[in-house]
Amino acid sequence: MSxxxxxxxxxxxxxxxxxxxxxxxxxxxxxxxIFGLFIALILITxxxxxxxxxxxxxxxxxxxxxxxxxxxxxxxxxxTPMLVQAMVFYYGLNQMGVRIGFFAAGLIVVSLNTxxxxxxxLKAGLNSLDVGQTEASLSLGMSHFQTYVRILLPQAxxxxxxxxxxxxxxxxxxxxxxxxxxxxxxxxxGRAIASTTYRYTEAFILVSIIYLVTVLIxxxxxxxxxxxxxxxxxxxxxQSEGLV
Amino acid sequence: xxxxxxxxxxxxxxxxxKTINLTFNPQEITVIMGPSGSGKSTLLRCLxxxxxxxxxxxxxxxxxxxxxxxxxxxIRERIAMVFQSFYLFDHLNALDNCALAPRHVLNLSKExxxxxxxxxxxxxxxxxxxxxxPSQLSGGQKQRVAIARALAMNPEVILFDEPTxxxxxxxxxxxxxxxxxxxxxxxxxxxxxxxxxxAKRIADRIIFMDQGEVIEDRPAAAFFQSPNSDKAKxxxxxxx
Ligand SMILES: Nc1ncnc2c1ncn2[C@@H]1O[C@H](COP(=O)(O)OP(=O)(O)OP(=O)(O)O)[C@@H](O)[C@H]1O
Ligand SMILES: [Mg+2]
Numbered sequence: 001m002s003x004x005x006x007x008x009x010x011x012x013x014x015x016x017x018x019x020x021x022x023x024x025x026x027x028x029x030x031x032x033x034i035f036g037l038f039i040a041l042i043l044i045t046x047x048x049x050x051x052x053x054x055x056x057x058x059x060x061x062x063x064x065x066x067x068x069x070x071x072x073x074x075x076x077x078x079x080t081p082m083l084v085q086a087m088v089f090y091y092g093l094n095q096m097g098v099r100i101g102f103f104a105a106g107l108i109v110v111s112l113n114t115x116x117x118x119x120x121x122l123k124a125g126l127n128s129l130d131v132g133q134t135e136a137s138l139s140l141g142m143s144h145f146q147t148y149v150r151i152l153l154p155q156a157x158x159x160x161x162x163x164x165x166x167x168x169x170x171x172x173x174x175x176x177x178x179x180x181x182x183x184x185x186x187x188x189x190g191r192a193i194a195s196t197t198y199r200y201t202e203a204f205i206l207v208s209i210i211y212l213v214t215v216l217i218x219x220x221x222x223x224x225x226x227x228x229x230x231x232x233x234x235x236x237x238x239q240s241e242g243l244v
Numbered sequence: 245x246x247x248x249x250x251x252x253x254x255x256x257x258x259x260x261x262k263t264i265n266l267t268f269n270p271q272e273i274t275v276i277m278g279p280s281g282s283g284k285s286t287l288l289r290c291l292x293x294x295x296x297x298x299x300x301x302x303x304x305x306x307x308x309x310x311x312x313x314x315x316x317x318x319i320r321e322r323i324a325m326v327f328q329s330f331y332l333f334d335h336l337n338a339l340d341n342c343a344l345a346p347r348h349v350l351n352l353s354k355e356x357x358x359x360x361x362x363x364x365x366x367x368x369x370x371x372x373x374x375x376x377x378p379s380q381l382s383g384g385q386k387q388r389v390a391i392a393r394a395l396a397m398n399p400e401v402i403l404f405d406e407p408t409x410x411x412x413x414x415x416x417x418x419x420x421x422x423x424x425x426x427x428x429x430x431x432x433x434x435x436x437x438x439x440x441x442x443a444k445r446i447a448d449r450i451i452f453m454d455q456g457e458v459i460e461d462r463p464a465a466a467f468f469q470s471p472n473s474d475k476a477k478x479x480x481x482x483x484x
Binding site (some may be wrong): 139144158219 | 294319332
């Protein structure tokens with residue numbers, strides 16, 4: 001039997017498993033990116049609090065502390081491999097007697113990890129905005145928080161659309177490491193097929209092909225989303241009118 | 245209206261404003277002039293605490309400014325500022341640029357704040373462009389929207405920092421015309437500008453600054469006829 005026909009046989013026999021794995025991978029990547037974005041919004045907001053000398057001590061203390069914690073969070077998740085985070089998280093929870101499913105555990109780890117990266121992206125996006133817009137907003141009597149929510153954040157978010165797409169792509173691939181805690185995503189299924197058929201090379205090549213095709217399709221879709229967001233300027237602006 | 249006493253600003257390497265004492269009166273148009281680096285922008289920015297003074301006091305509309313968000317917000321909503329580089333909100337169209345603060349600072353309804361914004365844009369002749377984003381406007385148009393954004397707050401005084409310096413020459417006229425119209429309506433204005441002819445036409449009072457000090461503070465007509473100081477004489481001759 002030729003190599004290609006062996007691949008084909010493997011695919012035909014394994015595709016229910018592979019499909020299930022692919023589904024998990026996509027769900028993990030997609031939900032992880034969405035949840036990560038929401039967590040990132042909280043993390044960056046906490047870091048963006050403006051502290052004024054005229055404020056009560058307790059207000060200033062809370063702002064300082066939460067900003068500090070947020071930065072530590074980002075440093076931890078960016079400074080350690082997701083593989084290790086998954087292990088710590090999973091076994092840590094187990095030891096504390098908390099039982100959650102493999103998928104839920106995996107999703108939490110991806111979300112927390114994505115949050116750290118997107119926080120940095122958001123921070124860069126905020127820093128790239130001209131401080132003049134902040135001054136203009138303050139000079140109108142807007143508070144620092146209003147300025148952040150209504151002027152700075154919308155612009156930073158719009159500019160980070162490509163970065164969010166990028167993170168989604170990264171997550172499609174990087175969720176493979178979650179197989180170590182038993183998450184039944186694509187790579188996990190590939191390994192299962194390999195170890196039952198003993199066709200290791202073919203199984204992993206098959207999995208590679210599925211990853212590649214998925215990523216290429218995702219890239220294409222994201223391009224269209226970005227183009228639609230760019231072209232539909234009026235649409236976006238009517239959304240921002242909603243803010244006003 | 246605004247009183248500045250013993251105002252000092254030092255960024256760390258020497259005072260940029262050296263003990264300034266000034267009073268600005270309602271309905272007065274004060275033009276601040278002086279060479280580059282003399283502290284004009286710094287002085288203007290101290291009046292709404294975008295720059296916090298190193299020493300001295302600023303009283304605006306009966307309130308002493310201090311680094312307290314509530315105090316600053318309540319004063320800033322009553323004194324507007326127009327910047328050299330416009331600083332429009334890039335993600336909002338002209339109308340929303342003008343409606344944002346009326347809506348969220350003055351807490352007007354959506355309809356009321358849009359009405360305010362529309363009226364202000366009409367006043368500066370920008371009614372046709374309300375749905376344009378800043379990136380779709382010329383420099384002069386942007387500055388007119390920025391003036392409308394200030395007007396929409398019904399401010400008691402407007403601070404202008406070189407509103408035409410960033411413009412192409414062909415766009416300067418429309419912005420000066422807009423400001424002249426405001427002057428005719430007796431809007432209180434404090435403005436930094438190098439537009440000498442314009443200043444001559446609209447100013448009630450000239451403050452001439454050099455190296456962080458007020459060198460002259462006189463009625464405009466008298467100042468232009470014969471500046472007291474050699475520095476001002478040379479400055480005027482240089483611009484003429
Ligand atoms: N943020 C800052 N940090 C340090 N020094 C500053 C800062 N802003 C202004 N300065 C200094 O303060 C002095 C006065 O600056 P200012 O901008 O008030 O002058 P200006 O009269 O407005 O000049 P121009 O006509 O060029 O706008 C200058 O020497 C400037 O370098
Ligand atoms: Mg200046």
